Amino acid sequence: xxxxxxxxxxxxxxxxxxxxxxxxxxxxxxxxxxxxxxxxxxxxxxxxxxxxxxxxxxxxxxxxxxxxxxxxxxxxxxxxxxxxxxxxxxxxxxxxxxxxxxxxxxxxxxxxxxxxxxxxxxxxxxxxxxxxxxxxxxxxxxxxxxxxxxxxxxxxxxxxxxxxxxxxxxxxxxxxxxxxxxxxxxxxxxxxxxxxxxxxxxxxxxxxxxxxxxxxxxxxxxxxxxxxxxxxxxxxxxxxxxxxxxxxxxxxxxxxxxxxxxxxxxxxxxxxxxxxxxxxxxxxxxxxxxxxxxxxxxxxxxxxxxxxxxxxxxxxxxxxxxxx
Amino acid sequence: xxxxxxxxxxxxxxxxxxxxxxxxxxxxxxxxxxxxxxxxxxxxxxxxxxxxxxxxxxxxxxxxxxxxxxxxxxxxxxxxxxxxxxxxxxxxxxxxxxxxxxxxxxxxxxxxxxxxxxxxxxxxxxxxxxxxxxxxxxxxxxxxxxxxxxxxxxxxxxxxxxxxxxxxxxxxxxxxxxxxxxxxxxxxxxxxxxxxxxxxxxxxxxxxxxxxxxxxxxxxxxxxxxxxxxxxxxxxxxxxxxxxxxxxxxxxxxxxxxxxxxxxxxxxxxxxxxxxxxxxxxxxxxxxxxxxxxxxxxxxxxxxxxxxxxxxxxxxxxxxxxxxxxxxx
Numbered sequence: 001x002x003x004x005x006x007x008x009x010x011x012x013x014x015x016x017x018x019x020x021x022x023x024x025x026x027x028x029x030x031x032x033x034x035x036x037x038x039x040x041x042x043x044x045x046x047x048x049x050x051x052x053x054x055x056x057x058x059x060x061x062x063x064x065x066x067x068x069x070x071x072x073x074x075x076x077x078x079x080x081x082x083x084x085x086x087x088x089x090x091x092x093x094x095x096x097x098x099x100x101x102x103x104x105x106x107x108x109x110x111x112x113x114x115x116x117x118x119x120x121x122x123x124x125x126x127x128x129x130x131x132x133x134x135x136x137x138x139x140x141x142x143x144x145x146x147x148x149x150x151x152x153x154x155x156x157x158x159x160x161x162x163x164x165x166x167x168x169x170x171x172x173x174x175x176x177x178x179x180x181x182x183x184x185x186x187x188x189x190x191x192x193x194x195x196x197x198x199x200x201x202x203x204x205x206x207x208x209x210x211x212x213x214x215x216x217x218x219x220x221x222x223x224x225x226x227x228x229x230x231x232x233x234x235x236x237x238x239x240x241x242x243x244x245x246x247x248x249x250x251x252x253x254x255x256x257x258x259x260x261x262x263x264x265x266x267x268x269x270x271x272x273x274x275x276x277x278x279x280x281x282x283x284x285x286x287x288x289x290x291x292x293x294x295x296x297x298x299x300x301x302x303x304x305x306x307x308x309x310x311x312x313x314x315x316x317x318x319x320x321x322x323x324x
Numbered sequence: 325x326x327x328x329x330x331x332x333x334x335x336x337x338x339x340x341x342x343x344x345x346x347x348x349x350x351x352x353x354x355x356x357x358x359x360x361x362x363x364x365x366x367x368x369x370x371x372x373x374x375x376x377x378x379x380x381x382x383x384x385x386x387x388x389x390x391x392x393x394x395x396x397x398x399x400x401x402x403x404x405x406x407x408x409x410x411x412x413x414x415x416x417x418x419x420x421x422x423x424x425x426x427x428x429x430x431x432x433x434x435x436x437x438x439x440x441x442x443x444x445x446x447x448x449x450x451x452x453x454x455x456x457x458x459x460x461x462x463x464x465x466x467x468x469x470x471x472x473x474x475x476x477x478x479x480x481x482x483x484x485x486x487x488x489x490x491x492x493x494x495x496x497x498x499x500x501x502x503x504x505x506x507x508x509x510x511x512x513x514x515x516x517x518x519x520x521x522x523x524x525x526x527x528x529x530x531x532x533x534x535x536x537x538x539x540x541x542x543x544x545x546x547x548x549x550x551x552x553x554x555x556x557x558x559x560x561x562x563x564x565x566x567x568x569x570x571x572x573x574x575x576x577x578x579x580x581x582x583x584x585x586x587x588x589x590x591x592x593x594x595x596x597x598x599x600x601x602x603x604x605x606x607x608x609x610x611x612x613x614x615x616x617x618x619x620x621x622x623x624x625x626x627x628x629x630x631x632x633x634x635x636x637x638x639x640x641x642x643x644x645x646x647x648x649x650x651x652x653x
Contacts, residue, residue: 022650053652059470061651084472091470095463099341108337111330112471153467 010037011070012086012161012192013058018067020053027053029216031067035161035194040187042207042224043196050216051196052092055165058194059089072160085113088159090167094150098139102130102149105138106156113157124152143170147179162186163194168202180206200313204228214314231308234258234265235286237277240299246277248296252289256280265306273302331473331481332488339451339489342458348447348493349500355443356504359435363426364508370424378422386413405534412517412536421516428506429513429539433546435501437609440550441589444497445557445582445606451489452561453578454571455482456646461570465651475647479566483639486562490554494547514540520612534614542612549608556602556631556638557582563638566646582606589618596620602634 013035020028028050035041045051056062058069060080069076074083096105106124110116125134128148133141138149147167154162164183168176183206187193197203203210204224211221220227239245249255258278270276281289286303293300339345389410393403416423426434456479459465468478502511517536561578568574585603598604599619608631610617611624 022652056651061466061469063648063650081472081474084470087470089470091466093463095466097338097341097464098462099343100338104337104341108334109467109471111334112468112473157472 011035012037012072013041013194014068014070015054015058016068016070018054018057018069019065020057020062021065027216028057028064031211031213031216031218033211033218033221035192037160037192038187038190039209040183040193040195040207042203042210043194043213044198044200044203044210045196045213046198049213051198051213052165054213055089055091055163055194055196058163059087059091060084061091085157086160087163088154088157088161089163089165090147090150090154091163091165093169094146094153096138096146096149096153099137101137102134102141102145102152105149106134106153109153110156116156120156120158124155127155128152144172144175147171147175151182159191161192161194165196166198167195168197168199200228200308212313219314228308228313231313232280233283233308234263234306235279235281236265236270236273236302236304236306237279237300238273238275238302238304239277239293240301241297242275242277244296245293245298248292248298249277249279249289252281252285254281254285255289264312269306328477328481328484331477332484335455335481335485336488339455339485344451345489345492348450349496351447352497352500353504356435356501360431360505360508363431363434363505367424367426367509378424379417382413382417382423386410386417389413400532404532408519408534408536412519415517415536419516421513425509426505427509427513427516428502428511429516429543431505431509432498432501433518433539433543435505436498436543436546436550437613439497440553440609441586441607442582444493444550444554446579447493447497448490448554448558449561449575449578449582451493452486452558453565453575455486455562456565457568457571457574458565460651469651476643479643479646483559483562486558487555490558491551494551494554498543498547514538518542519614520545521614523614545612546609549612552628553606553608553631556635557606559635559638559642560602563642566642566649591618599626600630602631605630 011034015031015033018028018031019026031050031054033041043051043054053062057064058076060076060083063077069083071083072086074086076083096102097108100108103121103125106121110121125131128151130145130148130152133145138146141149147170151162151164154164167179167183171179183193183195195203195206207224209222210224210227211218212227213219237245237249246257250257256279258280263278265278283305290300290303389406392398393406393410398406413423415421421427454461456465459468469475516539518539519534520537520542521533521535523533557578560581561574564577565571565574568577581603585601585606588598588601588604589607596619599622604618605622605627607618608624608627611627617623617627
């Protein structure tokens with residue numbers, strides 16, 4: 001519940017009623033959210049939901065059809081030279097000039113903004129830990145190093161908002177872990193971070209608050225944990241007499257049985273468990289159910305709780321909307 | 325809010341480090357000696373054919389022409405031309421120059437005349453074609469345009485850089501031509517007279533304004549005209565580079581346009597409206613030489629206007645599109 005920190009009231013990024021049509025097709029149908037100072041804000045959505053288009057609008061690469069984007073109170077489209085001063089970003093891959101060295105790349109981008117000295121360049125190089133290879137040509141860098149250089153570039157102007165688009169793409173598990181720690185350090189220093197991802201687990205691990213986008217619309221904005229709790233969590237049963245067990249579960253009004261093709265649990269979780277019974281039930285009913293199985297002479301081989309996937313979360317959210 | 329000078333510095337460094345200009349110089353260093361050798365062979369051949377005393381031959385031509393000047397049957401404007409010719413021949417005689425043997429400056433002049441339609445535009449394209457499309461195909465445009473700088477300033481800095489490199493290409497071509505050909509033909513000829521002022525109207529050549537100017541002035545005028553034609557090509561290439569995402573497509577489009585122009589000029593077209601195309605107007609130096617234009621009614625002023633208008637349109641389109649376009653990928 002880090003959103004409750006008292007100082008986090010200043011709004012760094014404010015997106016209001018953003019829409020974008022390309023040709024006759026409306027790609028972004030209404031995106032609004034606020035990012036506050038010092039928070040890590042997740043932007044979650046499946047591929048093709050309009051994440052990247054939205055991010056490109058945030059940094060003036062794409063002009064919105066309607067709506068406003070304010071960074072520290074400055075309109076990104078009307079005053080890009082004033083608004084973008086507070087923003088550092090990496091859109092998709094960190095592409096830099098391969099024929100220049102890392103240092104020359106940083107010098108290049110430093111010249112595009114006033115007040116960035118050679119000392120500041122050296123400082124960001126140290127922050128991302130690149131001192132050893134900084135004078136090599138960028139085309140010799142690995143993806144991980146390009147990522148670091150991209151972040152160094154984004155940090156040059158001491159931005160108040162750092163935008164990272166799918167930052168963990170292509171990184172190895174260790175690199176992802178380091179990145180997470182790094183992002184947390186930046187946020188602790190008072191910077192706001194805007195991080196997009198298509199993986200719910202990643203957002204859960206990294207972010208304080210999240211906006212969820214689907215088919216060009218933001219369907220929910222809020223605290224990550226609260227949102228996740230809105231979706232159903234599965235309980236998977238593995239019994240020695242599945243038929244009898246299934247009948248017992250069906251008779252219990254507190255349990256909802258999920259058919260084989262109705263769930264969206266990742267296949268890797270169910271691998272090697274062809275007879276698994278998938279249910280949705282309250283956590284505190286599990287112990288009682290186990291006891292009744294034992295009483296009826298049905299052996300319980302395993303019970304497992306499985307967190308919802310991003311798709312499940314969407315379903316939960318859209319159903320909630322219908323009811324409300 | 326970075327100042328323009330810093331932006332121009334960025335763009336200049338990028339073109340330089342991409343080794344585009346190095347490639348241009350390398351091409352010149354390979355091609356010029358080839359042409360110098362060819363020119364040397366021509367000079368040797370003609371020297372073998374005309375083994376007589378060239379001074380006596382010059383003296384004869386001067387006498388012939390002077391005699392013709394006294395005749396009443398020759399119209400006044402022809403006389404002017406002949407007077408200039410006599411003046412030129414006398415100069416050769418006075419300065420002990422054999423007009424049949426080339427020198428470094430005549431070679432440079434000839435090379436530039438031939439280079440204006442294809443060779444120099446090609447080198448300009450080597451730099452101009454990927455100025456914007458190169459940033460798009462590598463994705464660096466996303467970094468470039470998300471910095472706090474207005475888009476028109478970025479394109480303007482690219483335009484200034486392009487102008488610098490176009491000028492540099494022309495200067496290097498002249499300098500390298502002179503230096504390399506001088507090794508073989510000797511470093512002289514700056515003061516040698518050459519005719520200008522021919523006016524071609526229809527099938528007639530009006531020679532009333534013909535006069536001789538020193539060759540250095542001619543080369544200077546030539547370089548200026550080539551610069552103008554090259555800048556038009558450069559600006560149109562910049563426009564195509566803004567419009568087309570791939571560098572290869574941008575280069576091929578412009579090259580096709582320029583080659584098409586060269587072919588059209590050679591067809592001595594009866595298609596009159598073709599004279600409004602930029603690519604048939606590139607050979608500005610032909611107006612200095614007094615060769616008839618590819619299409620009737622074309623003059624130096626006309627060609628400069630046509631090129632200027634195309635360049636202006638190119639700039640308007642480039643800036644309008646670049647400042648408004650969505651960077652989708």
